[in-house]
Amino acid sequence: MKNYIYGKNAVENIIRNFKSEIKQVFILKGHSFDPEIYNLIKEQKIEWHSLEKQEFNVLIKEGVNHQGLIAQVKDFKYLELKEFYNDSKLKQIVLILDKIQDPQNFGSIIRTASLFGVDGIIIQETNQVQVTPAVMKASAGTIYNVPIIKVSNLKSAISNLKDRGFWIYSSYLNEQSVSIKEIDFDNKSAIIIGNEGNGITNKIVEMSDFVFKIDTTNVIDSLNVSVATGIILFELSNN
Structure with a gap:
């Protein structure tokens, strides 16, 4: 099962601070990255894709407030x-x-x-x-x-x-x-x-x-x- 983080603040925080947890980022067509975030994506060579609304909505549950940004992340690691x-x-x-x-x-x-x-x-x-x-x-x-x-x-x-x-x-x-x-x-x-x-x-x-x-x-x-x-x-x- 794929793990997705969605929402502007959540995704941007992961990009800024936890790039090693990211597999790829998806942005809804018609939306744009903040310049700082786009520069980080390029610098860190994070894979990203711009998707049409139909493709984008397939990734997550209907009705969630994604704000046009989704990040696929690795499985969360709990500590013992x-x-x-x-x-x-x-x-x-x-x-x-x-x-x-x-x-x-x-x-x-x-x-x-x-x-x-x-x-x-x-x-x-x-x-x-x-x-x-x-x-x-x-x-x-x-x-x-x-x-x-x-x-x-x-x-x-x-x-x-x-x-x-x-x-x-x-x-x-x-x-x-x-x-x-x-x-x-x-x-x-x-x-x-x-x-x-x-x-x-x-x-x-x-x-x-x-x-x-x-x-x-x-x-x-x-x-x-x-x-x-x-x-x-x-x-x-x-x-």
């Missing part, structure tokens, strides 16, 4: 947990996603994690959206900026992180939750973000060292998970 650790780095921040389902949320989380310098994102092999073209577009092409670590079992991964000196923090609302403003995040912090509907699994919460909440007016039930992640990472960056 054992490959992630960097004992020489004094500060490491990890996001653990517990069954995120929506590609837009996952892509937005990746983009935010990239902006705040997160060292890795851990996801589970099952019951979790994987890296798809929709996720790549939602991440605005930052999918390669942050290592994505795929594991078969989140509980085992958390235990492994604890053994390596990480403290585990869950964004979860219960009687033990304290305000995020009261949390003093450790240099090695793993932050768990829960599913859009059900939050973090109880067994995962039980493995946490700290459970925190984001202070709100409670006018609505909860924040969107990608928005919440942005707030958490902002607070952590100012910790």
Whole structure:
């Protein structure tokens, strides 16, 4: 199966920063590359094709906002947990996603994690959206900026992180939750973000060292998970 990234920002970011991941680029006739991008395509000798609308639309699902640009990329390479650790780095921040389902949320989380310098994102092999073209577009092409670590079992991964000196923090609302403003995040912090509907699994919460909440007016039930992640990472960056 061929992998396509689509959308102006996503494709241009890949061309600028991750040329080795690109197989070829397609542009819809009637559209044009920005001069900077066209120069990079020529300099890096990236294969590209100008396609009529009918040929172009065959490449991707109907109705997606491609903005006239598609890049075919290599298969996405997930990292294994054992490959992630960097004992020489004094500060490491990890996001653990517990069954995120929506590609837009996952892509937005990746983009935010990239902006705040997160060292890795851990996801589970099952019951979790994987890296798809929709996720790549939602991440605005930052999918390669942050290592994505795929594991078969989140509980085992958390235990492994604890053994390596990480403290585990869950964004979860219960009687033990304290305000995020009261949390003093450790240099090695793993932050768990829960599913859009059900939050973090109880067994995962039980493995946490700290459970925190984001202070709100409670006018609505909860924040969107990608928005919440942005707030958490902002607070952590100012910790």
